[in-house]
Amino acid sequence: MGEIWVATKALILYNKRALIIQRSNYCGVGENEWEFAGGGLKFGEDLLDGLSREILEEVGLTVRIDRLLYAISRLVNPQRQIIGLTYLCYANTDKVILSNEHRNFLWATREQLEKMLTKPMLDDLTINSVLEQLDII
Incomplete structure (x- = not known):
C-alpha cells in the first residue's frame, strides 16, 4: 500500500521579486x-504552522502568509503521492540564511522564474494563472 505525503510551499515576495x-x-x-x-x-501539525516552520528552517525568514495560491496532487512513484499546497507569502527582509538542504538562493524576476524553475512547477504556475495575479518584475 502506498503513502500520501502533504507538503506546504511558499511563493515568497519581497520588493516585487520571488524567492527561489x-x-x-x-x-x-x-x-x-x-x-x-x-x-x-x-x-x-497545522498547515500554516508547518509552512512557517519550514520557511524558518530552510531560509531563516519569518513571513506573512497571505493566501493559498494552488494545490496539486502528484504521483511521484507507484508507492508515493504528494499533495502540495502553495501559499503566497511576504517577507519584510531579503536576508536569507540557507539550511544545508539548499546551496543557493535568488530573489528572482518573472523572467528568471520562467527560466530556472522545473517544467512541472512552471506548469502549476501557468495552469493556476499565478504569475498573472502577482506583481513580480
Whole structure:
C-alpha cells in the first residue's frame, strides 16, 4: 500500500521579486533544482504552522502568509503521492540564511522564474494563472 505525503510551499515576495532556492544533494532528490521554500508536514501539525516552520528552517525568514495560491496532487512513484499546497507569502527582509538542504538562493524576476524553475512547477504556475495575479518584475 502506498503513502500520501502533504507538503506546504511558499511563493515568497519581497520588493516585487520571488524567492527561489536551489537544492543541494542533501537528500539525493531533485539535486540542483530550483524550488520554493517549504516541505512536509509533521503529524498533527497545522498547515500554516508547518509552512512557517519550514520557511524558518530552510531560509531563516519569518513571513506573512497571505493566501493559498494552488494545490496539486502528484504521483511521484507507484508507492508515493504528494499533495502540495502553495501559499503566497511576504517577507519584510531579503536576508536569507540557507539550511544545508539548499546551496543557493535568488530573489528572482518573472523572467528568471520562467527560466530556472522545473517544467512541472512552471506548469502549476501557468495552469493556476499565478504569475498573472502577482506583481513580480
